[in-house]
Amino acid sequence: MGRELAKTYDPQGIEERIYKNWEEKKYFHAEVDRSRKPFTIVIPPPNITGQLHMGHALDNTMQDILIRFKRMQGYNALWQPGTDHASIATEVRIINNLKEQGISKQDLGREKFLEYCWDWRKEYGGRIVNQLKKLGSSCDWDRERFTMDEGCNKAVTEVFVKMHKKGWIYKGSRIINWCPVCNTSISDAEVQYEEQAGHFWHIKYPLIEEDGSISKTTFLEFATTRPETMLGDTAVAVHPEDERYAALVGRKVWLPFVDRQIPIVADEYVDREFGTGVVKITPAHDPNDFEVGKRHGLPEINIMNDDATINENGGKFCGMDRYEARAQIVRELDEMGLLVRIEDYTHNVGTHDRCGTTVEPLIKQQWFVKMDELIKPAVKAVKEGDIQLIPPRMEKIYYNWTDNIRDWCISRQLWWGHRIPAYYCDECGEVVVAKEMPEVCPKCGGRHFTQDPDTLDTWFSSALWPFSTLGWPEKTEDLDYFYPTNVLVTGYDIIFFWVIRMIFSGFEQMGEKPFETVLFHGLVRDDQGRKMSKSLGNGIDPLEIIAQYGADALRLTLITGNAPGNDMRFYMSRVVASRNFANKVWNASRFIMMNMPDEGSEAMARLEALLAADGVPAALAPEDKWILSRFNTVVREATDNMEKFELGIAVQKVYDFIWDEFCDWYIEMVKPRLYNTDDEDKRSAALWTLQTVLRGSLKLLHPYMPFITEEIFTTIQSEEESIMISSWPVYREDYSFPHEEEAIGHIKEAVRAVRAARAERQVAPSRKARVYVVSEEEKILSEFEENRLFFDTLASASETVLQSSKDGVPEGSLSLVLSFATIYLPLADLMDVAAEIARLEKEVKRLGGELRRSAGMLSNEKFLAKAPQAKVDAEREKQRGYEAQLKGVEEALAQLKAL
């Protein structure tokens, strides 16, 4: 039956072959099917500039697990894939590429540049997709989308025009964050603050005397970290209740270099305690000053060009770079005696998260989305539990943002992206926002228009992703059937950029939430807990891990031992452990295959009949029932955990079950029957159990380790064509054997005790050992009398004898007290009686303690009244167990002491 399996599992080649087969068979593809329930996930679209990194690997593994799980459960599972144009990331990348050839984007011009971008996308845009495939991602690639494809463009325009009509998109002159290197505005979320060592320049402005002359004696002192902005000062401010300066409010100071007289205003924004209590106000170059300026009607003087050089408003500093001007200004102020002192100062400087350039706040005409109304349903949905965030603590972070929301600056001075659908009449300048360029100006009748040169923030199109990918704004069947989606899986780092924006967009455009649940994961860090980054060079390439250890090992590593939303450290040793587990599964399967009856034999026919009948064979041995029952429990628990998105816990249970219970115990227990061909009924019962539990376990494991499970599954059986479209195991009553679970638990305990006793006394494995068992549960043990071989294998006790009475137990045997029986090992000559007595005495003490604790609980009225009945019963059960053990230990103690 099937192919020969190699001694160790080698994923090389296997994964590719399997993935290709899945794709060819269209297993990933989902179509609208009203007879089945849909389960939808939309992928967080990776950037086309991207290379698969550990973050992607984690994110997509989680999604693939969920989608495979649900697909096996019978849902019509759709994983909608696609990529993001990533306007600024891509543009920066391409500009750098061009630079190497000595070309600037201006040289090319807009049209040529965009052509270049599209070519670039054609060449590299598919790379990340291929890498996702290597990971095993079961996305419906037939539905692959791109944020700048025709449908998404349509959606973007539709939303822009609609929201503009509603008044929720507007153009305004605001202070924005400007990146002088990328030459574009950026949103608040794109600004990253970094602690930088800088200086605090204490400067003074002379007061204007009543007669209009510049005072030589009275000055107003203040401090600044950016002296060059003084060229744009239009006031100085003090606190309204600051008595020191009360008399000066309303008067003016003289501004050097530009020779301006600027007023002293009173504003609550000023902190009296900080510095001298005086602040220079530069409305055009500082967000706070901008607000102050608005309150006092101050002029806004822009002193900078887009490349952060000083413009004509800066007088003689015109043309200088901002830092050059700063140095020059400080020098000249010093010469004029207006520089008081320079102080070292560490402060937070805003930098652009893409290029690291210090951001310059500037006043610019930009497009904004009005947030106050838009955000309301998004807040409500989370508050009322309509959208569930996992882990729940993310809600606080979510509200922290929504409560302090500011209008969203959506225009970018870039070329690669969705161009803003606003058109300016060449005649009169009238602005028309429309899906297409208008023919006639509604104001002046002009016939020539120029489109706004700006493009939209890249997140504008991603915000529409859950419905634009399903066909919106058309009313498609897909949209009706698959929307809202079920889960969004993403990192907490883009909760503001993306998650919130998708939520409010969903409500606004669709009238419904975009997804039911958001499952957050953390960052994958290196083994020292540092962020993986290009500059540190500490990144681990998931593709290299896949090449060396296989995608399954990588996936398992990423998913185990980590709670939702928590960062994780990546250790190579854990990858090795995962690979070892894969090999374990491989070898257990190999063992089972090796023991299968020959094709066409009578035994094979018998086994096939058993497997075909959907019941439980009559000839099952207790250990068969035990493993079946344990498997059944794992099915229930793992499924339950997965439903609750506790993926790591679920796979841990499956892992433990397969390795510990199935491989280390059951397979060892079953060997005697496999090697004994005399009783074919018992042998086929064993084979049936091995097959049933193995197949079921592979299914439970499949979402996590899709390749190896498929490879084994298709090898060990022939009726189902692929594990990925097989059905998920369900809990079934006829697989439940609580009595056998308990009995085998006892056997395991006995075996462990024998092994421990032997190891402790270093009894050579070749040495024969007898085991005498005196049990209160003779029946359980008698059932295992025939399994002597099992004891041989595990305890290396070649003459294990199970007896049901104390008769014949040699004097001086080592007694091992178990929870259900006492075992005697005739090892008197090897044992340390004194140590054993000490151990037993300790045990008596411990059991006494347990009994007191138990009695305390059971005599507690509150506990009896409040605790669930099951708990009370369990406690009573424990108490009885303690009593029995105590009795046994005391007996054994007495016996030893008598020696």
Added chain:
RNA sequence: GGAACCGUAGCUCAGCUGGGAUGAGCGUUCGCCUCACACGCGAGAGGUCACGAGUUCGAGCCUCGUCGGUUCCACCA
């Protein structure tokens, strides 16, 4: 300045609505190449669950405080 998270075995982390620390992987000690697997098997050692107080019959889990670490938000000129 505001907020969140973490502090459990040598290391990295799990521990569900409070009820025996069965913890897991790696590492480590001892013994095994037992005919599925040395990417393995068996047996161990190793924990005042950061510290202090409180609530409770009972706290790793709840409350408050302290110490140590990480992160997010806002950004004071």
